[in-house]
Amino acid sequence: MRDIEAYEKEYKARSFELFKVEYRRKKILEVIHRHEPANLLEIGCGLEPLFKYTSLPFENYVIVEPGKSFCENALDLATKNNSKVKVYNEFFSPNKELKQYKFDMIICSSLLHELENPIEMVNGIAEICTPESIVHFNVPNANSFHRILATSLNMVETTKELTELNIKFQQKRVFDMIELKKLVSEKFEIIESGDYFMKPFTHSQMMKMMDYGIIDHDILDGLYKMTEYMPGFGSEIYINCCLNDEDGLKGAK
Numbered sequence: 001m002r003d004i005e006a007y008e009k010e011y012k013a014r015s016f017e018l019f020k021v022e023y024r025r026k027k028i029l030e031v032i033h034r035h036e037p038a039n040l041l042e043i044g045c046g047l048e049p050l051f052k053y054t055s056l057p058f059e060n061y062v063i064v065e066p067g068k069s070f071c072e073n074a075l076d077l078a079t080k081n082n083s084k085v086k087v088y089n090e091f092f093s094p095n096k097e098l099k100q101y102k103f104d105m106i107i108c109s110s111l112l113h114e115l116e117n118p119i120e121m122v123n124g125i126a127e128i129c130t131p132e133s134i135v136h137f138n139v140p141n142a143n144s145f146h147r148i149l150a151t152s153l154n155m156v157e158t159t160k161e162l163t164e165l166n167i168k169f170q171q172k173r174v175f176d177m178i179e180l181k182k183l184v185s186e187k188f189e190i191i192e193s194g195d196y197f198m199k200p201f202t203h204s205q206m207m208k209m210m211d212y213g214i215i216d217h218d219i220l221d222g223l224y225k226m227t228e229y230m231p232g233f234g235s236e237i238y239i240n241c242c243l244n245d246e247d248g249l250k251g252a253k
Helices: 003-012 017-035 068-081 118-128 146-150 162-166 177-187 205-213 218-228 246-251
Strands: 039-043 060-064 085-088 105-109 136-138 188-196 236-243
Touching: 017 105, 017 136, 017 205, 017 218, 017 236, 039 118, 068 085, 105 118, 118 177, 136 177, 177 188, 177 236, 188 218
Parallel strands: 039 060, 039 105, 060 085, 105 136
Antiparallel strands: 136 236, 188 236
8 A cells, every 4th residue: 555645754855856747747738638528637736736737618527536645735726727627536436426426537646656556557547538638657767868778777677677766666567668558458459659858877876966957957958859869768767648449449540
């Protein structure tokens, strides 16, 4: 069982993860704005729910988040930004209440690698999908440049070895693209996949460089785009998909 209170505390602590959240959000917003969903589900919102960064006229924007302080923050932001937001302070489950929304898009961001049984999450999401639903998954990349560098320096034995940071954030595994596709392929047809944000060094090293002014946001913007030239080595990977039956392919249109 995940310790949600400990996770909230670590998430709020100042670290390079806060910058990673920014660029993770950038990729997700690209997907959202391309498809313009009317009814959206965000599974796990952290401190920065996505509705804060878009002016799309949602009919329903639903958040499922187990962290109490994250939920309180989302409700406070919703009061200021978007009255269509509904927040459920609970772990995700494919219940009848969620099914009634008929979501056009479901965002499961930076979550699968933290779960003991990620297939349960994938199957649960499939249960509340319509044939038109688009689902976005993203997770850290086992083949990230910085993990390959650590392996070449014999700091870790394999790129999938859990680091101190992984353990700190209660992460259970590290996926490569093959494993991520295999995980979702029983229920979903993959529309698009890729990676983003080249991270040369560890979180702590990147944070020190930010603190000392060695790198800045312009450099981070460049690192985000670098996977266009060096695909496969980004620090995170993503998949956009729809139900894999014949009707589910409508979501790709």
